[in-house]
Amino acid sequence: MLELGILGLLKEQPMHGYQLSRELAEQLGGMWKVSYGSLYPTLRRLERDGAVEQVPGDTAGKGRRKLVYRITPEGERLFLRLLEEPPQEGQAEDARFRVRLAFFRYLPPETRIRLLDRRRAGLRERFDQLTAATLAAADDGDEYQRALMEHGRAATEADIAWLGGLIQQERTKYGITAPVGERRRASATLRRKERTV
Amino acid sequence: MLELGILGLLKEQPMHGYQLSRELAEQLGGMWKVSYGSLYPTLRRLERDGAVEQVPGDTAGKGRRKLVYRITPEGERLFLRLLEEPPQEGQAEDARFRVRLAFFRYLPPETRIRLLDRRRAGLRERFDQLTAATLAAADDGDEYQRALMEHGRAATEADIAWLGGLIQQERTKYGITAPVGERRRASATLRRKERTV
DNA sequence: GTTCGTTATATCGCTCCGATATATCAACAG
């Protein structure tokens, strides 16, 4: 994930580590502050793999040493690969998707829609799971467990709706029609919930 | 965090590792699926530190081996310490707080309110930061960066309101009056946002 | 009876974090 962020920034202009950490925090609205303990080793790794290289810069003798890196053609390929990489279940994916979104401009509209859709499908699964958990906790959970589930459920629902808006916006802008299977999908569990609660 | 979850479950009844992983996923509504690569080493660590111990159980010769653990008095103390531990900035705290909530019933109402309040203060800081980032992105960010900020901002706002509800509920239930400083707090950045947008 | 899914423990390599160390430089105070 950090590789994606670094490459995405270097795609715009060469930078050094410290600058990368600030830019990353800014692009993500402060939702992710990269640790130096991740950043510098990752830069090394990317350099080792030929995805970035140091700019031979004029650092000779001058001021404070700065190791400026730039992306290589190999790095460009890696960047696109990471951007489309299949999601990997779990809460790590939430952060990953945010980083992806920050660099969505580098993808063609069809791919963007595909990724948004894939993400939405994942959230719908989580929503169903949370709905089941909410119903289960209604019986034997305590007050805070119920609050936890219901809040998670509401937040996930909001995320799904948000993605729907982004998809719609993308489609109208590029005149792409929705696939036939795409009508207002309601999960079995959701329907049950709406009926019983 | 995993330590907290394990101890919280063992507080109710002795369990073995596999059972812990299922229970944890269930109590958190599937929002957190514990990896075995974390679980078993953590159990070992807790045992080494004297926070849990194996139940000498009747596993002798019988069926499939199960290593059943129970919490010790030392573990009980650790549990309460972890439950109140100061938050540590960053997205890891989101998950931590969820785990804490799942075991909030073990805390007295005043402490619960204090922790909820502390969490809300942290989210308000993030909200201010996101508001600033939103304004900055309105100028030079692309479409998706703006969407990212605004969504993060909305989600954080919803979380803050949710916490407010929980605090209110706790106060009315136990008849605790709100401190004097506690009126509808609006941050400087929020007020600016409301005026200009 | 064998194959498959679930239960159960364990380990490996990896990513990332938080704390910390160590410099350089600018700005400002005394």
Place this chain on the structure above:
DNA sequence: CTGTTGATATATCGGAGCGATATAACGAAC
């Protein structure tokens, strides 16, 4: 002029958690 502070900049350490994988015992289904 000197000293201190704060921002810039790179680096490393130990630890937490993950995902994949190995292993094995058991139940049930075929």
